[in-house]
Amino acid sequence: MTLGQILIGTQRRCVLKMDHHCPWVNNCVSHNNQPSFCRFLAYVVCGCSHALIINMNFLYRLFTREYVIHRRHGGLLINTYTIMSVLLGSGLAIGVIIGVGLLLGVQLKGIIQNKTQIEDWIVAKAKRRRKNSADPIEPFVYPYHLGYWQNFKEVINLSGVARGNGITWTIRPGCDQYTLTVEQLEQKKLKKKQSVECIIKESYNGSWCTCRYGIKAWCCRPILEGDYIVVNNNEVFTLTRWQRYWVYGDLVISDEDKQAGLRRRGWFPRRCIKLPDKHD
Known part of the structure; x- marks a missing residue:
């Protein structure tokens, strides 16, 4: 499966009320599993928050008189490995709370708007x-x-x-x-009315390494909007989307070739194309 198919969730099948494809659960979040997915996110945030509170309580006790009292009576077994484990666990818990919490916020925003x-x-x-x-x-x-x-x-x-x-x-x-x-x-x-045909004047192999097309093209690439495709000199593409340094095109081929699975469409650097004079 390509990157675009993973992000968009297109696996040649229909999904009821699809919201997005989640690589972490390896499934589409949609009508049948969105309530469970939201509960899962909420449980993760609550669980990590609980773990963070316990770790913070441990660190608080570590640097107060209670540590001395418990250490004297053998109530706490504390060494360097224990402290490092607590700090590492706290850092991971904070990261999960922020990351998953943001995702949960996005899901709840979509739910209250009833919009995928x-x-x-x-x-x-x-x-x-x-x-x-x-x-x-x-x-x-x-x-x-x-x-x-x-x-x-x-x-x-x-x-x-x-x-x-x-x-x-x-x-x-x-x-x-x-x-x-x-x-x-x-x-x-x-x-379809606004689409423009163009000829490829410089080939592109579809890789993430686009330094040869300029540092701005490398920095301003479309990440979550589709695939990067291979384009070759003198091929003809129909352009349907434009960004400052990238374009989205569909290779001009016959209907028979499309049915045979030879269709090729996606993003490639804008520097690769030659537009007709009226569109320059």
Whole structure:
């Protein structure tokens, strides 16, 4: 599996209400396991917090008169290895509390908004499409926002499982089950309309080492947005996304080649392409 497939969770199968692919549990966080995943994160944070409190209590006693009293009566067996183990455990506990706590915060934010990370990208593009449009477009209404408390109960409740069947959902008045789908189709139309064909003038082997393309390209690489692909001289790509130093392209091939699995799309350095004169 490629890096992009691991991060995005695409394994040639559909996942109900997919939020993201978690490499730590080697599974997609989605409709069926999101409540359990959130409880797991909460238990990890609580457990490490409990361990940190115990270790801090030990270190506090170590540097007070209680240490002398307990040492005199043989109540504490303290040596260099004990102290180093407590300090190491405390450092690891702090790291886990911060890291997993941030992930738990992201999950809870998505839950109270009733929005997965993928849906969040769609909503962001919907707002950008309306902002950049020359013609007026009706404001986009996210169909699944039922109020923060109701959103929370859709996933976290006493039953321990998320509500719904993973296919149809409770929606806001004025929306339907296909509101988000219609917006996605409009975004795909705009993406196809704005795409640009280019010719590769400098090859790229798809590696992380991009120093030859400039230090700025190496520092400003897209990390969580897809794969890096191999491009060869004189190949033709359709560009659909741009960054300052990187572009996202799809190799122009026949439909038969696409069905044969020869499709190649992903990120490569912007310096590799030659745009038509009107797009320079």
